[in-house]
Amino acid sequence: MTMTTMTRPASITADREKAELTIVWEDGHKSVYSFSLLRHACPCAECAGGHENMHRDPDPVVFYLPEIEDSPKVRISGIDPVGNYGINILWEDGHHYGIYNWDYLRKLCPCEECQKAREAAGLVPDEETIAKEIERRTNPPKPQIQIEFTL
Numbered sequence: 237m238t239m240t241t242m243t244r245p246a247s248i249t250a251d252r253e254k255a256e257l258t259i260v261w262e263d264g265h266k267s268v269y270s271f272s273l274l275r276h277a278c279p280c281a282e283c284a285g286g287h288e289n290m291h292r293d294p295d296p297v298v299f300y301l302p303e304i305e306d307s308p309k310v311r312i313s314g315i316d317p318v319g320n321y322g323i324n325i326l327w328e329d330g331h332h333y334g335i336y337n338w339d340y341l342r343k344l345c346p347c348e349e350c351q352k353a354r355e356a357a358g359l360v361p362d363e364e365t366i367a368k369e370i371e372r373r374t375n376p377p378k379p380q381i382q383i384e385f386t387l
């Protein structure tokens with residue numbers, strides 16, 4: 237595989253029982269994502285820690301975060317296609333801001349082959365980066381701007 241593939245999904249299947257989303261790609265590759273990984277990798281600005289941290293590619297740290305326990309945060313209530321380039325995942329806790337495009341999802345494939353390719357490319361966060369990211373996600377910073385209504 238190459239890291240710049242533009243392969244599209246041939247099928248997308250969400251299994252709420254197993255909390256897994258399976259994509260079979262047009263080139264035959266199969267990706268099985270836990271809902272927890274998808275939530276960790278939500279590409280919206282809020283989850284990524286601000287617009288400056290929004291990556292075109294998944295942050296490698298998402299593969300090293302502890303699995304999120306079963307809760308509305310990791311239950312999918314719906315999946316909407318976005319144009320012909322991606323999907324929008326609707327979570328039971330109301331979060332619905334992340335648009336996962338095909339390229340992003342392919343790079344998020346957690347299979348052994350793709351993980352080895354990421355390791356070979358040096359996409360392995362150090363312990364400190366992982367610890368900081370867990371802390372940031374546990375205690376997200378509060379918005380610094382207060383908006384008041386006068387009426």
Ligand SMILES: [Zn+2]
Pocket residue numbers: 278279280281282283284331333334
């Ligand atoms: Zn998000």
Ligand SMILES: [Zn+2]
Pocket residue numbers: 265266267345346347348349350351
């Ligand atoms: Zn893969």
